[in-house]
Amino acid sequence: MINLLDFTQAQLADYFVEMGEKPFRAKQLMRWIHHYGVRDLEQMTDIAKSLRSRLAEQVCIQPPAIQLEQVSDDGTRKWLIEAGAGNAVETVFIPEQDRGTLCVSSQVGCALACTFCSTGRQGFNRNLSVAEIIAQLWLANESLRQAPDYELLSADDRIISNVVMMGMGEPLANYDNVVSAMQIMLDDSAYGLSRRRVTLSTSGLVPAMDKLKHDCPVALAVSLHAPNDALRDEIVPINQKYPLAELMAACQRYLDFAPRDFITFEYVMLHEVNDSVQHALQLLELVRDVPCKFNLIPFNPFPNSGYQTSSPDNIRRFREVLLQQGYVVTTRKTRGDDIDAACGQLAGQVQDKTKRSLRLALVAE
Ligand code: SAH
Ligand code: SF4
Numbered sequence: 001m002i003n004l005l006d007f008t009q010a011q012l013a014d015y016f017v018e019m020g021e022k023p024f025r026a027k028q029l030m031r032w033i034h035h036y037g038v039r040d041l042e043q044m045t046d047i048a049k050s051l052r053s054r055l056a057e058q059v060c061i062q063p064p065a066i067q068l069e070q071v072s073d074d075g076t077r078k079w080l081i082e083a084g085a086g087n088a089v090e091t092v093f094i095p096e097q098d099r100g101t102l103c104v105s106s107q108v109g110c111a112l113a114c115t116f117c118s119t120g121r122q123g124f125n126r127n128l129s130v131a132e133i134i135a136q137l138w139l140a141n142e143s144l145r146q147a148p149d150y151e152l153l154s155a156d157d158r159i160i161s162n163v164v165m166m167g168m169g170e171p172l173a174n175y176d177n178v179v180s181a182m183q184i185m186l187d188d189s190a191y192g193l194s195r196r197r198v199t200l201s202t203s204g205l206v207p208a209m210d211k212l213k214h215d216c217p218v219a220l221a222v223s224l225h226a227p228n229d230a231l232r233d234e235i236v237p238i239n240q241k242y243p244l245a246e247l248m249a250a251c252q253r254y255l256d257f258a259p260r261d262f263i264t265f266e267y268v269m270l271h272e273v274n275d276s277v278q279h280a281l282q283l284l285e286l287v288r289d290v291p292c293k294f295n296l297i298p299f300n301p302f303p304n305s306g307y308q309t310s311s312p313d314n315i316r317r318f319r320e321v322l323l324q325q326g327y328v329v330t331t332r333k334t335r336g337d338d339i340d341a342a343c344g345q346l347a348g349q350v351q352d353k354t355k356r357s358l359r360l361a362l363v364a365e
Helices: 009-018 025-035 049-058 118-122 130-145 171-186 206-215 229-235 244-255 277-286 312-324 356-364
Strands: 066-071 077-082 088-096 099-103 107-109 124-127 162-165 198-202 219-223 263-269 292-298 329-331
Touching: 009 025, 009 171, 025 130, 066 130, 077 130, 088 130, 099 130, 107 171, 124 171, 130 171, 162 171, 171 198, 171 206, 198 206, 206 244, 219 244, 244 263, 263 312, 277 312, 292 312, 312 329
Parallel strands: 099 162, 162 198, 198 219, 219 263, 263 292, 292 329
Antiparallel strands: 066 077, 077 088, 088 099, 107 124
C-alpha cells in the first residue's frame, strides 16, 4: 500500500497521470487529506465512486500512532509519536496570543552530538519519512480540533499558524524528506503556510544551506551557541567540518533568497561556558556582516548533562551588549515545563545505532 502522506502535490499529480486520470485530482486529494484531515477515501465525495474504489486498492492515508499526549498548564501540548522498533519522536504545540507554533521533529535522534543537547546525547537511529514528518501536523491538527479550546473552529480557521523544524534531529541531515514535507506545509491545497511562517533550524550544514535557498527558501534559524571556533568545535562538533567563517558566508548567501531579511541566531546560555560579556562582544564581531536577530535560549537541564543554565544576571548582561548595538534579542521563555516540552528536552526514545565515536566520525567525514 502507498501511504498518501508521503506525497507532495506534484508527485500525486504524476501518480494520477500514470493511472490515466487528470492531474488536477491531486489538488482535490491534498485538500481532503491535509486541509480537512480526512483519512477515509469514502468521505471524499467530489471524487467519483469508481475512482475511489480503484484508489482504495492501492493507497492508504496512514499517520503513525500517538503513544502519549500531554497538556501543560500553560496550554502547551506534547505528543509522543511512534517511530517503530521501540523508538518515538516528539512534537510540541505552543499556543500564543497571536499564533500557534508547532515544533516538528525530523529524525529519530541526531548524529551531530552537540554536547548540551539530550537528543544529541541519545545518538542517531534513522531519518523520518515524509509521511512521518507531515503526519506531525496532521495528527496535531486532528487532536487540537477535538480540544475544548478549539472545537468551535472550522477547517478554514488555522490553529497551527507557524511551524518550526526545531524538534528532534538535524533537519538538513534528512534533506530530501524535510524539503518534501515543507513543500506540503507551503502547498495552498494542504496547509498553506507562507515561507516566512515555516522556520528551519540548523546547526550549520553549509552545503545543504546552499541547496535549501534554491529548493525551498523558508525562514532560517542557525544554532550558533559559541562566538569562536575553539569553543564551537567543542560544543557543536559539526563546526570542525564547517567552521564559523564558512557558516557566516553561507548565511549571507542564504539571505539573497530568504523570505525574511535576517537570520535568527540561536544561542543556548550555558553557565560560565559561553555567557560572558567577552563572548557577547566576540559574537557582535562575528555576525557583523550578517543581518540577524538573536534568540537566547536558557539551557534546559537534563540528567548528567554536566551543564547549568546561565544565571539571570549573566543572561541580562549578555543581552544588554547585543541590545546596545541595536539588535533585536528575544530570550526564549520556557514553556510546557511541567511536561518536559522545552527545547533540548525532547527526549523521545531512541535506540542508538551509532557508537559515539562513530557519530563524531560521521560529523568529521
Ligand atoms: N538540530 C537543529 C534543530 C533542533 S534543536 C539545530 O540544532 O538547530 C532546536 C534548538 O534547541 C537548537 O538551537 C538547539 O541547539 C537547542 N537546544 C538543544 N538542546 C538544548 C538544551 N538542552 N537547552 C536549550 N536549548 C537546546
Ligand atoms: Fe542535533 Fe540540533 Fe541536538 Fe545538535 S542541537 S545534537 S544538531 S538536534
